[in-house]
Amino acid sequence: MATLSFAAQIAGWAEKVPEAVEAVRNGAAQDVVKEMQTLDEEGGRLPYETGFLWASLMASTSSMPPINQNANPVDGQLYRFDFGTIEAVIIGADLDDDLYFGYTASYAAAQEYGAQGRAPAGFVRDAVQNWNEHVNRNAKKVRKVFGL
Secondary structure, three states, X not given: OOOOOHHHHHHHHHOOOHHHHHHHHHHHHHHHHHHHOOEHHHOOOEOOOOOHHXXXXXXXXXXXXXXXXXXXXXXXXXXXXXXHHHHHHHXXXXXXXXXXXXXXXXXXXXXXXXXXXOOOOOHHHHHHHOHHHHHHHHHHHHHXXXXX
């Protein structure tokens, strides 16, 4: 199956409404992040023990947020994730900007790819592999909103 670029997927109808392209990209990007952040106990793939990994997700338009080898949970600390900071980066990005989403917890890669006898969780890879589904779903929503 051939994979179309984002622009090719929506080019036919989105040219009629310039805001449509941005709405589809933003919605699809938000959906990828939501899928990445869906906890294993809620049917997703992100492991949740302390919430530190979950709360370590960052977004950027300039480069991949780096893993901090010193970033580990503190016993007894409660961690919260603020989707608003991620959403602000997505909404503030120009269409020609790349969007980077990365976990900064020291053990993020070990959780994603498996280590020390743990099975790989694949929370990032699975969400990204569903990009086309997210684009198509958001394109359908946007077409309906704009009457296209």
